[in-house]
Amino acid sequence: MTTQGLSLMLPALVGLLLGVVRGQTELALLSLSVLVWMVAEWSLFTWRVWFELPRIEIERTVNGRREARGLLWAGRTVTVHIQVTMTRGTNRLGASLGPTVLFRDVMPDNMEVLSSNGEWDGNQFALRTRSSSVSFGYTARVRAAGLVELPGVRVSVQDGQGFFLAERFLRLPQSFRVLPAFADAGDARPLVKRTNAIPQHGIHRLQRSGMGSELLELRDYVAGDPPKSIAWKVSARRGKLMTRQYESEVPVRVQLFIDGSIGTRIGGYGRRLLDQMLYVGASVARSAISVGDPVGATLLDERDITRLPPLAGERGFHRLLEAMAEFSADLAPPPVPLSPALLQMALKHAADRHPELLDRRVNQTPATLFPILPFSRRRFRQRCLLAGVMTEVFQLSNTDNIGLIHDDGLMARYAQRFLMRCGLSWMEPVVVPRGSSAWIGLRMETLADALVRGVTHARDNEVFVVFAELHECVPGLSTLLPAVKMALGRHHRVAFVCPSPTFRRPTPSSTDPQSDSVDDLVAAAEQIRTRDLILRLQRELRRIGATVTCSGEKEAVQMILSEMELARTGRLSPAGAH
Numbered sequence: 001m002t003t004q005g006l007s008l009m010l011p012a013l014v015g016l017l018l019g020v021v022r023g024q025t026e027l028a029l030l031s032l033s034v035l036v037w038m039v040a041e042w043s044l045f046t047w048r049v050w051f052e053l054p055r056i057e058i059e060r061t062v063n064g065r066r067e068a069r070g071l072l073w074a075g076r077t078v079t080v081h082i083q084v085t086m087t088r089g090t091n092r093l094g095a096s097l098g099p100t101v102l103f104r105d106v107m108p109d110n111m112e113v114l115s116s117n118g119e120w121d122g123n124q125f126a127l128r129t130r131s132s133s134v135s136f137g138y139t140a141r142v143r144a145a146g147l148v149e150l151p152g153v154r155v156s157v158q159d160g161q162g163f164f165l166a167e168r169f170l171r172l173p174q175s176f177r178v179l180p181a182f183a184d185a186g187d188a189r190p191l192v193k194r195t196n197a198i199p200q201h202g203i204h205r206l207q208r209s210g211m212g213s214e215l216l217e218l219r220d221y222v223a224g225d226p227p228k229s230i231a232w233k234v235s236a237r238r239g240k241l242m243t244r245q246y247e248s249e250v251p252v253r254v255q256l257f258i259d260g261s262i263g264t265r266i267g268g269y270g271r272r273l274l275d276q277m278l279y280v281g282a283s284v285a286r287s288a289i290s291v292g293d294p295v296g297a298t299l300l301d302e303r304d305i306t307r308l309p310p311l312a313g314e315r316g317f318h319r320l321l322e323a324m325a326e327f328s329a330d331l332a333p334p335p336v337p338l339s340p341a342l343l344q345m346a347l348k349h350a351a352d353r354h355p356e357l358l359d360r361r362v363n364q365t366p367a368t369l370f371p372i373l374p375f376s377r378r379r380f381r382q383r384c385l386l387a388g389v390m391t392e393v394f395q396l397s398n399t400d401n402i403g404l405i406h407d408d409g410l411m412a413r414y415a416q417r418f419l420m421r422c423g424l425s426w427m428e429p430v431v432v433p434r435g436s437s438a439w440i441g442l443r444m445e446t447l448a449d450a451l452v453r454g455v456t457h458a459r460d461n462e463v464f465v466v467f468a469e470l471h472e473c474v475p476g477l478s479t480l481l482p483a484v485k486m487a488l489g490r491h492h493r494v495a496f497v498c499p500s501p502t503f504r505r506p507t508p509s510s511t512d513p514q515s516d517s518v519d520d521l522v523a524a525a526e527q528i529r530t531r532d533l534i535l536r537l538q539r540e541l542r543r544i545g546a547t548v549t550c551s552g553e554k555e556a557v558q559m560i561l562s563e564m565e566l567a568r569t570g571r572l573s574p575a576g577a578h
Contacts (some may be wrong), residue, residue, distance in 0.1 A: 005163030009038055038163060045164045048157060052086070052097050058153050058170055059083045060105070068174055074145045074275075075181035077114065080105065080123070081137040082153065098130035102156040106169075106352055108423025110148050110178070110269045111140045143270035145180035145278050146329035149173065149423055151353055167355040179321040180275075180328070182282035183554055217245040224566075251293045252463060252567045253310050254560075255454050256281045259447070259468035260301040260327055262334060264499075266426045276499035277467035278324050283557045284465065288564065289317045298450050299327045305450050307457075333420060333431050338412035340379070341429040346415040347382055349422045350389045363388040383411065390414045444479035451483040455490055463493045463567050465560055470498050471533040471550075477540050484546055493563045494546040497556045498537065500530060 001009070012034040019028025059066060061081045072078060082105060086097050105123040107113070113122040116138035125136035142148060152171040158164065218231060221241035234242045258281055264273040285295040294310035297320060306327065311320055336342065350358060357363055365384045371377050387404035390396065394414065396404075403410045419430050447468060454464060464487055470477070487494050513524040534550045541548045549559045 002158075002162060002165050004161075005038070008034065008163070012038070041159050041161060041163055045157075045159045045166075048097075049166045053155065053157065053166070053168055055087045056097065056155065056170065057085050057087055058103075058172055059085075060150065060153075060172055060174060062150070062174060062176070070174070070176045072142050072148060072176045072178045073181065074142050074178050074270075076142060078111070078140045078142060079137065080140060080150075081135065082125075083135045084133065086132045096130045096132045098127050100158045100160060101127040102158075103127070103134075103136070104154045104156075105138075106151050106154055107140070108148055108150075109425045110143050110146060110423060112143055114139045114141055142178050143268075144272065144275045144328070145178050145325045146269075147325070148176045148178055150176075154352060154355070167351075169353055169355055177322065177325050179318075179325050180278035180282045182279065182286045183557060184286075215244060215246060218242050219245060252288075252461065252564050253459065254284065254288050254293060254295045254463045254465065254564065255310070255458065256284070256295065256297040257447070257450055257454065257464065257466045257468070258297065258299050258324070258327070259466075260299060260331065261469070262302065262331070262426075262431075264469055265331065265333075266431055268425045268427060272426070273469055273499040274328060277497070278328060280497055280556045280560075281465070281467060282321060282324065283554070284560045285317060285320055287557065287561055289313065293564065295320060297323065298454060299323065300446060300450055301327075301331055303331070305446070305453075307453070333416060333426060335409075335413055336416060336429065336432050338408040338415070339429050342412060342415055342419075343379070343383065343386065345424075345429055346418055347386055349419060349424075350386060353422065354389055354393065357389045357392055358385055386415070387411070390418060393418065444473060444476045448480045448483040451480075451487060455483075455487050455492070458490070458492060461491060461567050463495065463560070463564050465563075466494070466496045468496070468498065470496065470537055471530065474533065474536045474540065477537075481540075481544060484541070485544055488545045493567045495560055495563050496537075496541060496546060496548045497560070498534070498548065498550050500550050 012031045015027050015031035016035065018024065019026075019031060059082070061083075062070060062072075063079055082103070084097075084103060103125045107123055116122055116124075116136070123138045123140070125134065127134055151173055152169055155168045155170060157166045157168075218234060219242070221230060221235075221243045225243045229244050229246075231242045231244050258274075258277050260274060264277065266272065269275070281297070288295050289312060292312065294312040294316070296310040297308040299306040299308075306323070308320060308323055311317070363385050365381050368380075371380055384405055387401055390404055390411075391401040394417075400410075404414060405411075416430060424430050447466070451464065451466070458464075484494055513520045530550070534548075537550075538548045547559065547563060549556045
């Protein structure tokens, strides 16, 4: 019974009692008629709950497919269509549902509703007339790579006057692996421009310039070309330096090192540092594989180092994307202390997915005198209800149920685990906020060890691209520098991509506050701090010959493609650079 029903039933009971005691027949009859009316409404509502709800059948299609497992892409739109039908029983009674029924498709944080074509807002639909079959749909966007699970549909049944309310959750699980987004290979072009001085005739389309044995072309000399590639006789005849370009006999291999530590996963989906890394890494892989260069990956986190060998072709590209998607979703968050916000968030999602387990007739609160204060008693009752839900969901014992009620650490661990299962992003109160130990980047020893392993498994003339949050780790670069020097000494190219926490490159315009408000001043101060850290990082790494960029956008893709072109041509620096 809702609050509106209680507000009408209690005065009716009091009026009936006063009418009988005082002998006021009109008051007693009026109160009795109200109670009889509510009993009739309750009987009809009970019929609908017990005989109509079990006959509901729901079918969901995602992009026209109804399979339990599928594949989606980050940043792309998804069309969801839901069909609700009522099956007939042995008789024709209860073959339709309505009129006041609300259907809501439960969605994780990794999906954002863009528009709907039903009679309600977003992923909800309100049935206002009796019907045996209804359908509604909506369009959503997947925010980031990882895993998306659609658990089912929540159904809320209410009588016409709003006196009674029943909520059920109809399970309809569908799981989708979300592949990371990437830029089109045609949009990200290398910065090194090929300037041909002599027209080419009959060059095969698979020929590439490099340090092979077969001559490909002659072009003007540009700064950074190795001296051994200069054509001295042709230069003497033409009066200017000319450079020989040879066919590349071995493709340029690219090795991606992606830091998946806890600090890169904190934040909303689509705004994490890991999302920037996966976008740039997938874009580089798309551009490299499209021209025949194999791409490998080394995925690092606090638990293990996963290495993928160099892959080529469309099948290898999709295998690489699947590994990135699995890497983005598979990691346990650090434990957090129990807080009122964590408790309320767990109760909210428990009411969405398991409303029947919060029923007081099923999940009873133990009788106790303590705590005495109303607020503390209410919180204790909520915690007992949540402990019952956790016990049923994770199939715990009675001893664990008592521990959930009295042990804050145990309750916090299972509440956090339950919220991560519900698809919540790594934000407060699921994880601790920024500034704690969870935001410390990947240890330099782990990254250096992975880089050394990559050098030992590498061949000649490879490109190593390191995606890591190194802004706060400048004092610890002394551990990483020997591994970088080793890779450079083996004639490999090393590039660092450090994603920006603000998703934009610090510029003079971004470091100037837009106004005198507190938010703009804090944003400008954060940009200035990021710029100083980046300058220190670039000074340390460029001093030994590595390249650094601070961007999660297409500028980083162009920088990496430029490094690949340098590795292919054998030059030491881009055209026009010192």
